[in-house]
Amino acid sequence: MNINAFxxxxxxxxxxxxxxxxxxxxxxxxxxxxxxxxxxxxxxxxNRDNLTAELIRESGIFAFSVLREDASPxxxxxxxxxxxxxxxxxxxxxxxxxxxxxxxxTDSSVAWFDCKVTETHEIGTHILFIGEVLDFDVIDExxxxxxxxxxxxxxxxxxxxxxxxxxxxxxxxEEKTEQPxxxxxxxxxxxxxxxxxxNYDPETGDPITGIPPGTTFEDLPDDWVCPLCGATKDMFxxx
Amino acid sequence: MNINAFxxxxxxxxxxxxxxxxxxxxxxxxxxxxxxxxxxxxxxxxNRDNLTAELIRESGIFAFSVLREDASPxxxxxxxxxxxxxxxxxxxxxxxxxxxxxxxxTDSSVAWFDCKVTETHEIGTHILFIGEVLDFDVIDExxxxxxxxxxxxxxxxxxxxxxxxxxxxxxxxEEKTEQPxxxxxxxxxxxxxxxxxxNYDPETGDPITGIPPGTTFEDLPDDWVCPLCGATKDMFxxx
Numbered sequence: 460m461n462i463n464a465f466x467x468x469x470x471x472x473x474x475x476x477x478x479x480x481x482x483x484x485x486x487x488x489x490x491x492x493x494x495x496x497x498x499x500x501x502x503x504x505x506n507r508d509n510l511t512a513e514l515i516r517e518s519g520i521f522a523f524s525v526l527r528e529d530a531s532p533x534x535x536x537x538x539x540x541x542x543x544x545x546x547x548x549x550x551x552x553x554x555x556x557x558x559x560x561x562x563x564x565t566d567s568s569v570a571w572f573d574c575k576v577t578e579t580h581e582i583g584t585h586i587l588f589i590g591e592v593l594d595f596d597v598i599d600e601x602x603x604x605x606x607x608x609x610x611x612x613x614x615x616x617x618x619x620x621x622x623x624x625x626x627x628x629x630x631x632x633e634e635k636t637e638q639p640x641x642x643x644x645x646x647x648x649x650x651x652x653x654x655x656x657x658n659y660d661p662e663t664g665d666p667i668t669g670i671p672p673g674t675t676f677e678d679l680p681d682d683w684v685c686p687l688c689g690a691t692k693d694m695f696x697x698x
Numbered sequence: 699m700n701i702n703a704f705x706x707x708x709x710x711x712x713x714x715x716x717x718x719x720x721x722x723x724x725x726x727x728x729x730x731x732x733x734x735x736x737x738x739x740x741x742x743x744x745n746r747d748n749l750t751a752e753l754i755r756e757s758g759i760f761a762f763s764v765l766r767e768d769a770s771p772x773x774x775x776x777x778x779x780x781x782x783x784x785x786x787x788x789x790x791x792x793x794x795x796x797x798x799x800x801x802x803x804t805d806s807s808v809a810w811f812d813c814k815v816t817e818t819h820e821i822g823t824h825i826l827f828i829g830e831v832l833d834f835d836v837i838d839e840x841x842x843x844x845x846x847x848x849x850x851x852x853x854x855x856x857x858x859x860x861x862x863x864x865x866x867x868x869x870x871x872e873e874k875t876e877q878p879x880x881x882x883x884x885x886x887x888x889x890x891x892x893x894x895x896x897n898y899d900p901e902t903g904d905p906i907t908g909i910p911p912g913t914t915f916e917d918l919p920d921d922w923v924c925p926l927c928g929a930t931k932d933m934f935x936x937x
Contacts, residue, residue: 461836464809465738467764468730469845471708492731493707494743495822496864502741502826504733525706570703580819582828583734587741589821597700606708606845625735 465626470607472526474538474564475503476554477511479518483549483562484511487539489607490623491523491572499592501574504585506621510543512586519576521590522561528603530567536688538564540619540654558594569604570597585623615657616687650676650695655688659695704865709846711765713777713803714742715793716750718757722788722801723750726778728846729862730762730811738831740813743824745860749782751825758815760829761800767842769806775927777803779858779893797833808843809836824862854896855926889915889934894927898934 476485490504503521505512515521526535537548554562557573565571574590581587607624610616618625650659659679664670668686670679676695684691715724729743742760744751754760765774776787793801796812804810813829820826846863849855857864889898898918903909907925909918915934923930 460834461809461839463839464764464811464834464836465732467710467809467836467843468732469708469710469843470731471706490731490733491707492709492729492743493704493862494729494826495824495862497823499704500821502743504731504741525703570700570706572703578819578821580817582739582817584736585734587733587826587828589819589826595699595703597703597706600700600702604706604708604847608843608845623732623734 462626466611472605472607472610474524474526475511475521476562476564477515477518477521478561479514482514484514484543485538485548486511487535494589500589501572502587502589504587504623506584507586509621515588520559520561521588522557522563522571522573524564524568525570526605527567527569528605528609530605532686533689534567536690540688565598568598569602571595614687616655645675645677648676649698651698652685652688652690653694653696654690655685657685657687701865705850711844711846711849713763713765714750714760715801715803716754716757716760717800718753721753723753723782724777724787725750726774733828739828740811741826741828743826743862745823746825748860754827759798759800760827761796761802761810761812763803763807764809765844766806766808767844767848769844771925772928773806775929779927804837807837808841810834853926855894884914884916887915888937890937891924891927891929892933892935893929894924896924896926
């Protein structure tokens with residue numbers, strides 16, 4: 460049993476959103492998939508602890524935006540790793556209102572779908588919402604959709620704790636035993652973001668924010684932020 | 699409403715398989731996704747007319763192989779576009795037997811999962827099977843998984859009629875109105891496979907089977923087969 464099998468399953472990344480009364484909710488998920496063609500219906504799997512799950516249950520509607528490959532780290536950080544119970548996620552993004560009434564985030568997005576919930580199934584820790592498509596459109600025909608493989612391999616992100624695809628860090632590290640850890644000086648000290656688990660490695664630097672290879676974590680500018688979730692340097696811990 | 703929105707949703711391609719009594723069943727699908735992490739459970743959406751759906755319902759088990767980017771056209775043709783009621787799909791492939799008893803096709807595969815059905819939901823034309831993962835492994839760590847985007851854009855394949863993501867050819871053609879069709883001689887006559895809808899265009903030739911650009915359909919060797927599903931030349935119709 461090689462746990463990397465789970466990384467061979469392909470997903471996109473989506474910003475799932477809803478509105479109940481005056482409350483807006485949204486989060487980043489990799490689980491949106493079409494279940495029937497006639498009529499077009501999508502399924503999403505949402506952790507039952509998520510505020511968005513609570514709001515979709517109340518309102519019976521959801522929309523989702525297909526994120527772009529170059530989606531903003533701040534947007535992924537806010538919608539993917541923070542709770543709408545603590546911050547107003549919609550304050551800093553552009554969105555339109557769908558037919559259903561759900562907000563559709565248009566920033567960092569390639570396309571969107573607007574859905575009305577037709578069925579709800581409780582599956583252990585998650586809720587599977589099935590939604591019939593009411594409306595859909597493309598925002599940018601030429602932009603590539605962000606895939607989970609790209610997010611994991613190129614942007615070095617991991618699923619947050621509430622995701623259906625969450626894998627404990629310890630399990631991932633068990634798989635890496637063949638790579639001996641030799642850490643002597645800060646030149647090869649890696650640091651991990653405590654918000655999103657992004658791992659900073661001086662050997663590669665960070666091409667997304669323009670940090671050249673060979674830059675130690677200490678030498679990163681004070682205003683450098685996590686390229687994945689926008690967290691500041693003090694949110695990182697040495698590995 | 700731009701129907702290309704549906705092509706912005708990311709999927710992998712999987713060979714879903716099962717066994718009921720002595721009968722083996724399997725088909726190619728793009729809908730396998732993880733719905734919970736603890737325990738790990740996957741959902742698959744299977745057309746209720748598929749023999750495999752019937753057999754999974756009887757046996758309560760399924761496995762799935764994650765197909766490789768360079769998966770064999772014959773394998774995709776047999777498992778994706780033909781019915782196990784007409785041919786023995788497993789005759790020409792290598793497979794192992796999973797803990798559950800399901801066959802796991804190891805040809806053209808990157809990784810596999812073995813699952814026991816815990817819930818079954820009828821969603822219109824399709825059945826959503828939820829399965830708890832019993833076992834899993836990686837077959838080839840370095841091979842890229844085949845994604846639906848790659849299959850559609852590079853290998854030029856379309857979903858078969860029973861797929862949750864099937865889009866009628868007419869609807870796709872409505873979207874192409876901006877491209878005027880100018881067809882005079884056989885040099886720019888395109889031909890379509892009636893099995894899998896692969897479109898042969900002399901302008902690009904077929905890099906997969908080594909056919910250079912500029913080769914008319916008539917000039918293709920008599921033993922040339924559809925690079926997507928393995929169909930012979932007589933299964934093609936002029937557009």
